[in-house]
Amino acid sequence: MGRIVIGTNTALDGVVQDPDGQEGTPGGGWFTDAMGADREAWAEHEMREAAEASALLLGGRSDAWFASRWLSREGAWADRLNAIPKYVVSSTLQQARWSNATVLAGDPVKEVAELRRTVDGDIVVYGSLRLARTLIANDLADELRLMVFPVVAGSGGRLLDEAALGGTRALRLLETRRIGGQLVLQTYAFAR
Template sequence: MGKIIISENVSLDGVVQDPTGEEGFNRGGWFLQMGDKDREAWTKLALDEALGAEALLLGRRSDEWFAARWLSRSGEWADRLNSMPKYVVSSTLQEPKWSNSTAFKGRVLTGDVVDEVSKLKQELDGDIVVYASIQLVHMLMEHDLVDELRLTMFPVVLGAGKLLFAELSDKKPMRLINTRTVGDSLAFLTYQPVRDG
């Protein structure tokens, strides 16, 4: 059985908006401010995660963003990302942009997508990793489909911006299962949902 893994880069105050500064958010670009040692350690962390994943699950905009950046690259990390299976959730997408992708038709907030993701978890063995895709992350959390959260915390407080978990209808208890320092100043935190029973 597959596990849905949410893997996100976040500020200390939980902001995920515009980490690379390309969206025009006046507090964006915080991801690019890490030092060389942090960047090298983060890259190894991301490569290891990709090598250990069975598939990616993405929203349409994330599919487009990653495809634009990774399809032209080569090397171990790019080759792994470009070749692994990807499942893209969208109500409007006709053809996913990134290689080796399958589109799930339907709105992120409809039962169709919940059913499709539940089936995907049954069909695949291993980690199904979600990068970015914040609307999809909210839906997965809302419907208790997430098996693990992997948060890379960046040492910056933005004070404004889109939060990772701003739109949940109820609390979601989590259990911390691992912490580690990445480079000089990043924290990598791993959580699992606390389920009833």
């Protein structure tokens, strides 16, 4: 049985939206601004996470975003990300844009619950704010990995927004680890 792991980069104030600033939101671009000298340590962590994952789970917009950035890259990290099985939850896509991907077009809750039953290991969610919120709200997420950047974005979508999640969620801290000099990885299990 698989585990759904939500892995996301976040500002100190919980903003996960528009990290590269390409959406044009007022708080966008915080990722690059706050990365500093920690890019290599961050990339090493991300590569290790991808190497250990059994599959990726994405929403339609994240599928397009990652495909536009990773399909043309080379190297071990790109090779892993492009080759790993991907599942894209979308009611509008006929075909995913990223390589080695299957579109899950039915009810997201049912589709992901079935995916958990059929895939062994970690199924990691990248980006995909709306999907991640749906998974949390429906008790399908098993673990949350927050890569916390030392910046306050001020505005933008937050993953753990009470209105989107429908109330309080209990979590249990599994690990806190420094990545590089300024980033902090916080890993939590969703309490059941």
